[in-house]
Amino acid sequence: MPLGEREGDTSKSRFIGVETYFNKSMTVVLDNNIFLEKGCDFVVAPLMSPTYRPSLMQQFGSISVELRLPFTKSDLNPSAKIWNTKVIGKISEWIDLDSPDQTLRKDSETVLKQEIDKAAYLSLQACLLPTPKRNTCANYARCVNQYLQLKGLDQMQLWLRIPLGKPDDNSSAIFRTPADCWKIWNSFRLLCDHHSNLLVTLDNLNALPADNSLNSWYGEPVSAFIIHTDCFFTTGDDENVKHLSKNLQKSITYFLDHSTQIIISEDRVNYKEMEEYCFDTCSVAGTDHRIHRLHPYMDCVRSLYQQLDPLSERERSLFAFRDDLQPTVQPFKDTLEYVAYQNSDDDEKKFTKVSDLLGSFGDNELAPESLDGAQRFLKKDGISIPSSYTSFLQPVTAWKLHSAIKAKEDILRFETAYMAKMHNVARLAPSQPLFTFTHPKSSNKESNNRYRNLQFVIPESAVVHGFAGYFDATLYKDVHLGTEPTKATPGVITWDDHYFPLREPICVHRGSTLEVNFWRCCDYTKVWYEWCVTSPSPSLVHNCNARADCMWLN
Amino acid sequence: MPLGEREGDTSKSRFIGVETYFNKSMTVVLDNNIFLEKGCDFVVAPLMSPTYRPSLMQQFGSISVELRLPFTKSDLNPSAKIWNTKVIGKISEWIDLDSPDQTLRKDSETVLKQEIDKAAYLSLQACLLPTPKRNTCANYARCVNQYLQLKGLDQMQLWLRIPLGKPDDNSSAIFRTPADCWKIWNSFRLLCDHHSNLLVTLDNLNALPADNSLNSWYGEPVSAFIIHTDCFFTTGDDENVKHLSKNLQKSITYFLDHSTQIIISEDRVNYKEMEEYCFDTCSVAGTDHRIHRLHPYMDCVRSLYQQLDPLSERERSLFAFRDDLQPTVQPFKDTLEYVAYQNSDDDEKKFTKVSDLLGSFGDNELAPESLDGAQRFLKKDGISIPSSYTSFLQPVTAWKLHSAIKAKEDILRFETAYMAKMHNVARLAPSQPLFTFTHPKSSNKESNNRYRNLQFVIPESAVVHGFAGYFDATLYKDVHLGTEPTKATPGVITWDDHYFPLREPICVHRGSTLEVNFWRCCDYTKVWYEWCVTSPSPSLVHNCNARADCMWLN
Incomplete structure (x- = not known):
């Protein structure tokens, strides 16, 4: 695959594509862009002439409309497999489904339907939807949602194109700030009920992204990142060696590491027809070669990919488990075991060890209950390893985890805790300590129930899908072990992150406070969290009476 | 039943009760309050001494705690039936489940559990929960929710006591305005996931309610309305004839008409023990009689009840259908019928009448499609009756309808339209016109699809459960027929209101705008709404592709 293959990289999904304009022959488009050069993996191509309007067609009589659809020339050439693997359908950019102009709105609805039907018939993997033109995008979202909810179309993704900032040409007044861009996307996906086949494609436009402009998009389903050729520059004499700013390099590196496709787009003003457009001549070792005009741009991206730190053997082995939800452990399912170490000096039981009982959320594998049971074997001045442990919470945007739970089609699965090697997430605020347990206990009447209220200030508007959970343990004196990101023990892979979902994702506005309450509850047979x-608005209490999830005591 | 019976009143649920204080013998409480006087239907009585604290008991050893619970003397006397029909359990008022004082919090949790367990064991119909003491009531709500979600307790309601304004004694800083009171209730029920057995009991305190102080409570599950004896006054010499202010009369009249119980409460400062407390002597026709001290207050409420406008025969026949959800009609399920009237003067078909096709939402029984079909029989200058019709929408709080849909345990039932004789609802803003159809059509190409965006300004914070739908039709010239409340045709009972629910009720803050989008969609086989x-935040699009509900065209 064109970005090159690196040792140990098991990812199959880092592709590079180019955005092209309408051409009646898709074969020519593909030949020019893919087959001749082997330079790119797919093309983003319109399926229909941008000048077509159903309302104009009707003036010539409704009967012939179906016959005169201005699609690309042939559905059979290229073959079905090529359509399926090499083409992303680009829905007409002029459509405006929320226009007050009824004719335009109806034309837009008709064309959207025709194009998506066509794309589905051709088994395309995805269609790129044009950027919403208005703040109110309810009708656009509704029509898209109608396709998302159709059972037959559930293999085809729909990618909504969202700019990363204000377009240069002032064509749109709705994208004043990066936050506006995210808000439009957020409205659109809420209207579509968080459908897992609705993704966002970020268009970098011609702007250099600001340092933090991507923050809002971590944890979101970013299918592709569009870079325009204008963003590349040359240094020195060689026109065929392209460079990108440090910020843009950083963005691309992030996306390459998060299964996001890269799309190179050339502005329409530079567009020339066919061969003239596609090929330049370059001289290598005194011999002239024809090369694709976009080749130098793709080379630039490819070299960024090759500069990525190679995955270590350990990372490689865990690659497949990224964002993969695992059930939590039932520590006592078989037997309650603990280990008592003897102090050889005085032959008295002075230590209980047991760090094996620590779960990814600290107390979630019943360390408190196990160590309570072991305490009677401990001498009065004995010490416990671990001597204490604390769980930590952090609000996250985690579209991938949310989608995976939603796919289970059981509402109680949103009230269940999971373990996951979180990768495609946005960590929205610094984590905070939640529950602490210290051993040995000063009194055996001390309860293992806990309740705590935490408040997180969320710097940028975001959707909160749930909470990441970590732990930090003091094993003995100043010896720590833990997963809390700011002080995680290096090289430890035994523990995944914990994940507590929310049944309804909560939208939190820039600078406002997210208030969350957590309980650790115990009865005679089980321990569970609620x-x-x-704040900003109350949710239901999740996992009431352990109705979805618990750790059994026997 | 003590409020008296009126001709034609089929309601069984208008009761009056008194709030009493703790007494070790419930038999004495009941004897004094109910059986001797037959004056009241139930007592609201504590089940446990207000001085009991589990933490104090534990100091005397944990073994004996269970044996020494300070409950009322006997569970068997009075009988189970009396407990079930005459007693509302009053949960200890001192409990504070969100206190930062851990001992108080744990005592509160323990007592709440013991009291609710006891009440469930005695088969009480309901318990009155004390007013939350803090803005943060998450732990209180969580503990209550644990009981609500237990399967065995689903016969017992829990009534949360909420003041209608700021308490006189400044004991609570959290209820500064009537809006604060509603907000606490709203948080509590959101945390409890809108459970249908969680209701609110409004405590009027000693204040005269302001003119609009009840507005926030229309459409909410108000189980009871507490009036304190201080609110009554006497005119003239007779101490035994009590009066209430006009505003309070209006409030009580509203509640009597909405199946809300009335509870008379005497302040503790006036409380005297036993017989002395309960009975006064009054002279009737020269003879002394013992009467219950609260008798005159109950008489006052009873007389308000008797002054209610009696239900007409028509209202009586519809009484049982109040807030009863009915499926919408399938007009074409059997055959498509229309009637063409002939104009006898020129023997040409000049009228189509067919108003029988008008549904409670105007076009929802396929009048547009029917009249389209009939139009070919109509002479060019013919007229249609109706000549036009418009649907109307209005946001409502409608807890009862929401609960009824939730009980169906099928999420798609929240995406279905219903018909209902709405009674227990708050109409949150003036209704607005939605879709208009005019006949005969100027062109047969004119579509019956519709799309409209409406914006409602909501004057007070409220929860929106959905939308009421009405219609208004112009039959011919200035002859109207319709259900829109401000211009409803008098005496028309053929049409119920329409109801469009929301899957997740939406909280709208005071003065903010609720923006809603409605679509009428048609394809070859069906017509449906989405x-x-x-705004304030996007919901999903309901009934996408008619997945829950539609009108079949054949």
Whole structure:
């Protein structure tokens, strides 16, 4: 694959594509862009002439409309497999489904339907939807949602194109700030009920991205990142060696590491027809070669990919488990085991060890209950390893985890805790300590129930899908072990992150406070967590009476 | 039943009760309050001494705690039936489940559990929960929710006591305005996931309610209205004839008409023990009689009840259908019928009448499609009756309808339109016109699809459960027929209101705008509505592709 293959990289999904304009022959488009040069993996191509309007067609009589659809020339050439693997359908950019102009709105609905039907018939993997033109995008989202919800179309993704900033040409007044861009996307996906086949494609436009402009998009389903040729520059004499700014390099590196496709787009003003457009001549070792005009741009991206730090053997082995939800452990399912170490000096039981009982959320594998049971074997001045442990919470955007839970089609799965090697997430605020347990206990009447209220200030508007959970343990004196990101023990892979979902993702506005309540509850047979959000608006209490999830005591 | 019976009143649920204080013998409480006087239907009585604290008991050893619970003397006397029909359990008022004082919090949790367990064991119909003491009531709500979600307790309601204004004694800083009171209730029920057995009991305190102080409570599950004896006054010499202010009379009249119980409460400062407390002597026709001290207050409420406008025969026949959800009609399920009237003067078909096709939402029984079909029989200058019709929408709080849909345990039932004789609803803003159809059509190409965006300004914070739908039709010239509340045709009972629910009720803050989008969609086989909210925050699009509900064209 064109970005090159690196040792140990098991990812199959880092592709590079080019955005092209309408051409009646898709074969020519593909030949020019892919087959001749082997330079790119797919083309983003319109399926229909941009001048077509159903309302104009009707003036010539409704009967012939179907016959005169201005699609690309042939569905059979190229073959079905090529359509399926090499083409992303680009929905007509002029459509405006929320226009007050009824004719335009109806034309837009008709064309959207025709194009998506066509794309589905051709088994395309995805269509790129044009950027919404208005703040109110309810009708656009509704029509898209109608396709998303159709059972037969559930193999085809729909990618909504969202700019990363204000377009240069002032064509759109709705994208004043990066936050506006995210808000439009957020409205659109809420209207579509968080459908897992609705993704966002970020268009970098011609702007250099600001340092933090991508923050809002971590944890979101970013299918592709569009870079325009204008963003590349040359240094020195060689026109065929392209460079990118440090910020843009950083963005691309992030996306390459998060299964996001890269699309190179050339502005229409530079567009020339056919061969003239596609090929330049370059001289290598005194011999002239024809090369694709976009080749130098793709080379630039490819070299960024090759500069990525190679995955270590350990990372490689865990690659497949990124964002993969695992059930939590039932520590006592078989037998309750603990280990008592003897101090050889005085032959008295002075230590209980047991760090093996620590779960990814600290107390979630019943360390408190196990160590309570072991305490009677411990001498009065004995010490416990671990001597204490604390769980930590952090609000996250985690579209991938949310989608995976939604796919289970059981509402109680949103009230269940999971373990996951979180990768495609946005960590929205610094984590905060939640529950602490210290051993040995000063009194055996001390309860293992806990309740705590935490408040997180969220710097940028975001959707909160749930909470990441970590732990940090003091094993003995100043010896720590833990997964909390700012002080995680290096090289430790035994513990995944914990994940507590929310049944309804919560939208939190820039600078506002997210207040969350967590409980650790115990009865004679089980231990479980309950949780809820109380600000900005209250959620239900999740996992009431352990109805979805618990750790059994026997 | 003590409020008296009126001709034609089929309601069984208008009761009056008194709030009493703790007494070790419930038999004495009941004897004094109910059986001797037959004056009241139930007592609201504590089940446990207000001085009991589990933490104090534990100091005397944990073994004896269970044996020494300070409950009322006997569970068997009075009988189970009396407990079930005459007693509302009053949960200890001192409990504070969100206190930062851990001992108080744990005592509160323990007592709440013991009291609710006891009440469930005695088969009480309901318990009155004390007013939350803090803005943050997450732990209180969580503990209550644990009981609500237990399967065995689903016969017992829990009534949360909420003041209608700021308490006189400044004991609570959290209820500064009537809006604060509603907000606490709203948080509590959101945390409890809108459970249908969680209701609110409004405590009027000693204040005269302001003119609009009840507005926030229309459409909410108000189980009871507490009036304190201080609110009554006497005129003239007779101490035994009590009066209430006009505003309070109006409030009580509203509640009597909405199946809300009335509870008379005497302040604790006036409380005297036993017989002395309960009975006064009054002279009737020269003879002394013992009467219950609260008798005159109950008489006052009873007389308000008797002054209610009696239900007409028509209202009586519809009484049982109040807030009863009915499926919408399938007009073409059997055959498509229309009637063409002949004009006898020129023997040409000049009228189509067919108003029988008008549904409670105007076009929802396929009048547009029917009249389209009939139009070919109509002479060019013919007229149609109706000549036009418009649907209307209005946001409502409608807890009862929401609960009824939730009980169906099928999420798609929240994407279905219903018909209902709405009674227990708050109409949150003036209704607005939605879709208009005019006949005969100027062109047969004119589509019956519709799309409209409406914006409602909501004057007070409220929860929106969905939308009421009405219609208004112009039959011919200035002859109207319709159900829109401000211009409804008097005496028309053929049409119920339409109801469009929301899957997740939406909280709208005071003065903010609720933006809603409605679509009428048609394809070759069916007609259906889709709807969504886009402000204050977007909902999903309901009934996408008619997945829950449609009108079949054949």
